[in-house]
Structures are given as structure tokens and as C-alpha cells.
Amino acid sequence: MTDPMKAKSAKEIIDELPEQVRRVVKEIIRLENKNSHLAKPHLKEEIYKAIAEAIP
């Protein structure tokens, strides 16, 4: 049985997010991971795009 007092894990938090927000959060983590070799990645535009694609 899940201990209700136990803090939620990062993954659980993501899984419980509303669909649109979850999609954007996951895309941001993917983009940041993918570009983590860059000292100063400029992902503002790509994140903007991910947000735009998530709107109903």
C-alpha cells in the first residue's frame, strides 16, 4: 500500500500532471538532455514551439 505521507517522486509528479503540461515538461527535459553537451544551449525557441503545440 502506498504511504500517503511519503513525498511524491519526480516521476510521479510528472505522471500526475495534466496531459498538456506533462507533454511540455517531458519535451523540455528531453531537449535539455539532448543539448547538455552545449555550455549555453539556446532552447527558448524550441520550448516556445513545444508550448504552442500543446495548446488545445
Add this chain to the structure above:
Amino acid sequence: MKLLSLKVENFRQFFGEREMTFAAGQKSVTVVIGNNGFGKTTLLNAIVYALYGSESFTPAFEDPEHLVNDRAIQEAKVGQSVQSKVVFDFSHNFGPQKFKYRITRTCKGTKKNSKELGATTEQIMLATTPPSGNTEVTEDAGEIQDQIDRILPRNLYPYFFLDGERIEKMVSPNKEERKRLALATKQLAGLEVLDRGIRHVAEARKDIDEELGDIAINELKEFMKDKIEKENELEELKKEILRVNTEMEANNLYIEEIDTKLKGKKEVGDLQKRRERLQLEKIDLEEQSGRLIKKQTEFLSRSAYKLYCRNVCADFIELVDKLKKKGELPAGIKRKFVLELIESKRCICGAELGEGGTHLGNVKEWLNKGGMHAAEAELLTLSGQIDSFSNSISGHEAEYGGIVQERKRIERSKVRIDSDLEGISAKLGDGPFEDIKLLEKKRNELLDRKSNYEVDLSQKKHRVKDFQIVLEKIRKNIAEAEGQAGEAVDLMHMLDIANRTEDALKLVRSSYEGELKEKLESKMGKIFSNIFIKSGYTPRLEDDFTPKLTYPVGAVSKSGGENQILTISFIGAIIEVTKSKTADLDGEDGSTVEYPVVVDSPFGQLDTTNKSGVAKALTAICDQAIVFVSNEQWSGQAMENLEPVAGKIYLLKYTANAEIKDPNLLKLSSVVVRGKNLKLVDVKKGAHDYYSLEEVGGGK
């Protein structure tokens, strides 16, 4: 980070070029054997220097300003430029992508007199080759440092490039070092990915906000804002309802438990059973009452007006009666009859109805009265209908009265049952049995709580309905405004998602930091217990991510050996956690990342058992190990454990130009590698003294 090769040129005691490649693959240990002063610390620091510059040498690196080889200076002419150079090749995987790097750091000065160089300058160059193969070169020191920090943060390097003699000091850093260590650990283990995500989403949000600011539709903005706020509040309220419901269910279960206990007590079992019967009766009455209320409501909405029409009907009937009594109703003189009289020119009283005569005028008056006939007929019909309606009111009054009476009866019954229940409760609560008194007291408390829950729930549900009504209205307003500003609506949706994403990322980051600490502590504990055999020593990670060892009660000495093992366990934990970092949040494989450990003299303070444990652990915790050992340290446990896993073994040799008389040096002048006795010290008369690096044993 996988170390590929290192080349030093005129660097410290190495005159000219010396080069080594590092073992990788299954036998990924590189061993460098050399006596003190032969260049072990220099080679380790050459890597550190290449990566982080001259401010990052390990504490054992003496005289750090003196980088250019003395002989190179000697052989140059005054005024000539002399340089030392370190070229370090390594690779690093970012997910499935493998990048190769060559970093070259040069220290250059001009010879100012027969022995010394003038002020030196440092140059750095980084060549990066991505999987596509297009190498990019930069000499921007800031950019290079940022790149290196992405691979192995400067603040964390002392844990990967270890000075074995001072290793125990690393677990008790000062406040400033602690801060840097925590920052670097979090960076390496993936928190920085989330930090960057938060920063970038905030930048994107700012852009959306600015775009929206350019569109003047404040009203719609307010609607949207209001909608979001109300939806969030409603969401919170629903969660609250869920929570109260859960608590109330638990409370009810508790009450049931107490009831069962009371029923089981022989002294009061019957009383409790009676109470249960009464409660059932009460529930039944409440259901009946509910049905009656529904019936009453339906009746009122359908027929309530009839009850209020009784007086109006009575007034109407009275009015009609009065008119009848006065002879004004019915008119009695029909229009046709009057017309016949006029035509016959004679009245019913016998008077002649001549033209212009008074009698004819009077009879024509009757004709006017006859014009009211239609209205009179209507009035009479209506009068009949009202009479019948009035009679039906009595039936409705009787039906309504019945409902009211029945409700009163039920209310009286409920009052009686409540009184009985109170009586039972009083008997149980004031009786002679302490345990029963306590149970009843608790039960009453729970009932009070239940009642509070019910009130709370009812209020909250009512608020939900209010919210839904308000939201419906807002949605209607938005729908109207949306038709006018589609683009703005999209931007507002985006702004909402951006805001929520930023909040979510912050929450994820906070949780992930906690998980990270737990993971590091757990993995550190496992590695530590595999190496360290004494029980009662527990590695912990402090809040600022500094490793700490808790000692068993009565432990008197806190040896450097324990701390050395703690440090190695910490490094192992960082490597393991880094491999799984934020990739586990987006489902990508993060296991491709590799980390080396480069350690100078790791076995100095360890006893035989721990020496063996550390040697095994070094190869187990990391993907690649470079171990610098002295002749003495190599013998015994270190050799037994490292030789089988060593892919490359190098000797640091000293070649003297004259016969060696120093007995200590002579004593340490040879070493056994893979069963062969090899020279560490040599003599070549006529030549300069020099230090060289010689590969003597590959993997077998």
C-alpha cells in the same frame, strides 16, 4: 568522460615530449609505477592542468608556478621563447552521441637570464569533434571552461583526480568547499538539466507575455485569468472534498468499531442493539422525510398558485352574486326582442313607439343594454369555471395538508428517537463501567467530528456548484470574446501552459533533489560496506551533499583509511547516479556516460585488508581507472588486485648521467611487473639526467 591519451612537453621534470595512452574496455585500468619525485603527481596534475588550469593543482603539486622544464629553459638562449605544453585527449557521451575532445594548454615565457624565465602566459585551445565529424576549435577560455564543466564540473574534480595522501581531508571540507561540492554534485547528477529547463521556459514565457501585451484585449485577458484562477480553486476544492470524504470514512469506520465493541459487552450489549435499531429507524424516517420533501416541492411547483387563489375566487363569486341580486345579471332583455318591438312600433306596455317620441328613445336605450350580452355571457361562463376551480382547491388543500401532517409526524418520531438515543448515550456514558464510559465518550467525540465533516462537505459541495455556475458564465463570456481574438486566445493558453510548466518543473526539481540525495546515500552505503569490513560505520550524506561517516559507539580512532574508503564510495555513488540522471525522467537511456578515477598513491594509509578492498573498489566503481603507485605501494595486495585488470602498465624511469650512490634510490631501483623484474633507475653516462615514461605491460 573517457581518458584517451596524454602528452606532455617540457612539463616540469619531463624534458621533451612524453606520451601515454590510457587503457579502456574490459581491462580499463592503467597503472603508472614510479618512485617519489619521478613524475606521478606531475602526470596527474598535467590532466588537471589541461582541464582546469594552473589554479586547480592538487595540494601535493609543489611549486606550481614552475611548469616549464629546467633543461628546456637552460638550452634556450636569453630572449628566446620557451614553453611547456600539455595535450590531453578524451571523449564523452551525451546520451547516444559521442564527442571527442582535444585540449591543449600551453605555458609560455621568454628566457630573461641564464636560469630563469620572465613572466609566463597561458594559452588554451579546445578542439571538439561531434559525431558528425566536423571538428570545431575554440580558444575562448570562458567557453572552454563552460564546456568542461558540462562534462566534469571543476568543483567536483578533486573527487575524480585524487591525491591519495590527502584523500581523508576531502570528507571534511570547509564551508565554501561544501557549497561548491554540493553545487557540482547536483550539476553532475542532472539537476542542472532541470535548472536550465526552468530558465528556458521562463524566457519563452516572457516572449509569449510580450506578444500578448501587444494585443489589446484586456477584457478577454481578465476572463482567461479569472477562468484559470477559478478552475484552479475548483480543483483545490475537489481535492479538499476528496480528503474530507476519506477522513470521514475513516471516522465512520472508527464509530462502527466502537459500536461492535459495545455490542460485544454483556453489560450493555442489549442497549447498544437497541441503539442500532433506533438508528435504523431514524435512517428510515429520514428517507421518508426526504421523499416527502421531494413530494412537497413537486406539489408546490405544480399547484401552489391554487392555494393562493382561494380569496380571489371568493371575491369574484361574491361580485357576480351581487350583480345578479341587483338584476344586472343576466341582462334579461335580448337584443332580438328589442328590435322586434321597434319594428312593430309598439312597446310591451302598449305605448306607441313613434319616430322622435320619448318611448322609442327609452326602448333604444334597452338596445344598448343588449350590446353587453356577449360580455355577460363570458362572465357567466367564467363564473361557472371559477366555481368549479374553487371547489378543486379544497382537494389540493387536503393533499398539501396531508403532506405537512405526515412530515410533522415524522419529525415528532425523529425527536422521540433522538431523545431515546440521547438517553442510551447518557446511560452508557454515565454508567458504572469505566471501559464502556470511555468508549461512549470516544464515540460521542467521533459523532461530533462526523457532524462537522458533514457540514464541511455540504458547504464545500455547495461551493463547487457555485464555482460551476460562475465558470459556465466565464466560459460563455470567453466564447463570445474568442470569436474576436483567436490569436490572443492561443497566446493566453500558451501563457497558462508556460506558467504551469515552470511551476511543475520547479516541483520536479525539488523532489528530484531529495531523491538524488537518497540514491547517493544508499549507493555510497553499499559500496562502503563492500570494502570496509568493520561493522557500525555508516556513511551518510549531509544536507549539503557532503559525505560523512558515523562511527560506532566506543570507536576511538578515526583513521584516514576509513575516510579514504568513504571518499571512494562517494565517487562510486556519484558515478552510478550520474549514469541514471534525468534520463529516467524522459525515458531515455542515460547509461552511456562514463567516468574515470585518477588516483595518486591510493594505498598509503591503508592496512592490508583495506588495501585489497580499495584496489577492487577502484576498478568496480568507475569505468576507467588510472592509478599512480610507488614501487613500495605496488607490491603485495595492490599488485595482486590491479595486475589482472590492468590494460596498460607504465614505468616512470629515471636515467642518471652518473653512477648512483644514493642507497635509498638504489634500493628502489627495480620493480616486478607481470613476473618480470624491471629497472626504474638507469645510468647513461655522458647524457643529461632525465625522466621517461615507458609502457611495460599491456593486458594479458
